[in-house]
Amino acid sequence: MRSEQEMKNLLISFAKNDNRIRLVTLEGSRANKNIPRDSLQDYDISYFVTDMDSFKKNDEWLNVFGKRLIMQKPEDMELFPPELGHWFSYLMLFEDGNRIDLTLIPINEVDDYFSNSDGLVEVLLDKGGLVKNKVVANDRKYWIKKPTAREFDDCCNEFWWVSTYVVKGLARKEILFTIDHLNEIVRPNLLRMMSWQIGLERGFTFSVGKNYKFIEQYLPKDDWETLLTTYSESSGIRSIE
Known part of the structure; x- marks a missing residue:
């Protein structure tokens, strides 16, 4: 190469x-x-x-x-x-x-x-x-941005509101509908909130990477392990590690 x-x-x-x-x-x-x-x-x-x-x-x-x-x-x-x-x-x-x-x-x-x-x-x-x-x-453009009170509230509201769509999809056995709402809306807001927590603890002067790819470096091990369990691929990810 x-x-x-x-x-x-x-x-x-x-x-x-x-x-x-x-x-x-x-x-x-x-x-x-x-x-x-x-x-x-x-x-x-x-x-x-x-x-x-x-x-x-x-x-x-x-x-x-x-x-x-x-x-x-x-x-x-x-x-x-x-x-x-x-x-x-x-x-x-x-x-x-x-x-x-x-x-x-x-x-x-x-x-x-x-x-x-x-x-x-x-x-x-x-x-x-x-x-x-x-x-x-x-x-600098990709550094974690400190949320306003309104942004924090909006993130929580969107997470919980769309989580009801996930439950509805599961109840109807509409798996692709469920996965789409989970991956496209619910999970990104969870990761956004976790990045804000990291920023509050460590300062808003760095990036956790595209698609939060470096977030593991800043999370407690237990939090990272818990996050992985929310992915259906978690067993495969662990086998790679």
Whole structure:
């Protein structure tokens, strides 16, 4: 498997040698110093380009990044409508296990990109001094947010109100209906409340990760074990651990 440095060198080298690419940024977990590195992290890369159509007319230029096992082009799909406006992305999984999520962005959208950024951005290459201000990646936008009294009340109310749908679904043996309400509404509000408890105890100055994936690090062991028992997959999760 190619190393992080090898992948970055490849992505930057390609951009340096293509005059259509004027700016390269890295986003996501690999730009977040608070997340431990591992080989499963994607490379979320944006190329700011002067000519979108010349890239989009065929995919041969992507071969330089390696042999692809599978690729998805979300903005070229019918079943799942595109959401990125004029941007165009290539989600690629390679033979060696590396994954690149590469997005092409028109050069005239640089300012909009940075003004709407979530903060997890690292500039890898800037050919023409397009970035006027110093960019320092941070995950502040994802820190646990201290709730207002109204938000706390709303969370409790939503949890208990929708829990009645779960009971109703079980009584009717409508299992998929039940699971949907449990997983999409009840459980997220439980996790939201648990994250608020963590924030009250430790401060609201950090993130518990996307989909609460790091919450185990901050919960008492008994609470974590109890949380796992609410998942039907808990036995399988424990066997993996």
